[in-house]
Amino acid sequence: MTGNAPRVALVTGAGSGFGRGIAYKFAKDGVAVVVADIVDKAGQETVDAITSKGGKAIYVHCDVTKREDWDAALAATEQAFGGINFVINNAGWTYQSKPVLQTTDKDFDLCIDVNLKSIFHSVHVMLPAFRRTREKGGPAVMVNVASTAGIMGRPGLSWYCASKAAVISVTKNLSIEFGAEQIRFNAICPVIGNTGLKSKFVGELPEEAFLKTIPLGRCSEPEALTATPPPADIANSTCFLCTDEASFLTGVALPVDGGRLA
Known part of the structure; x- marks a missing residue:
């Protein structure tokens, strides 16, 4: 991140998987993080990992399907950090491929x-806060985690694919509607990742067979946890879209897919 003003990010589903990796990356870059999840223990573990390394983070319980939880999350964010710059809509769900x-x-x-x-x-809860941020001259960015499945069909996951295609569509529309206010909206489209939902996406197909459809030959990685870590693919791409270097990028649906859609 660049710029002198403190920056604040709220990440949903940050107790595990892509969300935890995104939270870690923001914290590493000096951004204060609001970890939002419905699994309190996992969310607090993310916060503890960040604060143990000198980062700033708080946990908020947030069922993203409930408006009142979003209202409470924003209130907690503003109380702790004074405002919001980045909202990462990462929390997601699917069913077993069938x-x-x-x-x-x-x-x-x-x-x-x-x-x-x-x-x-x-959008309904955070846009007024984004406008307050813009009035103070700060950046305001929303990144929605979609999927390559929202671009290319996946038999067995038709309704999941439809939901992610809708995420991409609404991201593009929002980028147009709020572009004049310099509020940016982008989407990340991961290929299957090493997360807790991987088995639901693969279904009965052997993982090795699926990996053959990815030119770079591996799943996307959510975070770096080992001594010789793999790249935190989704976190790096998501956080980049929030940087000043990406200030002219809006309405983008960025595949982070090892070439699967090539």
């Missing part, structure tokens, strides 16, 4: 509520 006629109302509703309605709430 034929479309075997999917249920619950499968559909969870995908739409967690993956799309959450952004509806996020």
Whole structure:
């Protein structure tokens, strides 16, 4: 990150996976982080890992499908850090890959509520705060974590794909609507990652077979946890879109996919 003013990011689903990696990367770059999750223990572990290394972070319990939880998250953010610069809508859900006629109302509703309605709430709650940030001259950026599945179809995950395609569409529309206010909206489109949801995406297909569809030959990595870590692919790309270097990027749906969509 560049600039002298303190910057603040709220990351949903930051108790694990891509969200935790994004939170770590922001903290490493000197950004104060609001870790939002529904799994309190995991969210607090993310906060503890950040603060143990000298970073600034707080935890807020946030069910992203509930407007009141978004209101509470913003209130906690402003109380702790005075404002908000970056909102990362990372929390997401899918169902076990299966034929479309075997999917249920619950499968559909969870995908739409967690993956799309959450952004509806996020926009309604966070846009007024973004405007206050812009009045003070600070950057205001929302990054929505979509998927390569929102660009290219995936049999067995039709309704998940539809929800992520909608995320990409609304991101582009928001970027146009709020461009004149210099509030930026971008989407990240990961290929399958080494997260807790990986088995749901792969289904009955052997992982080795899926990896053959990725030219660089591996899954995306959410975070660096080992002595010789893999790159934190999604975190690096997400945080880049919030930097001053990316200030002319809005309405982008960026594949972070090892060439799968090439």
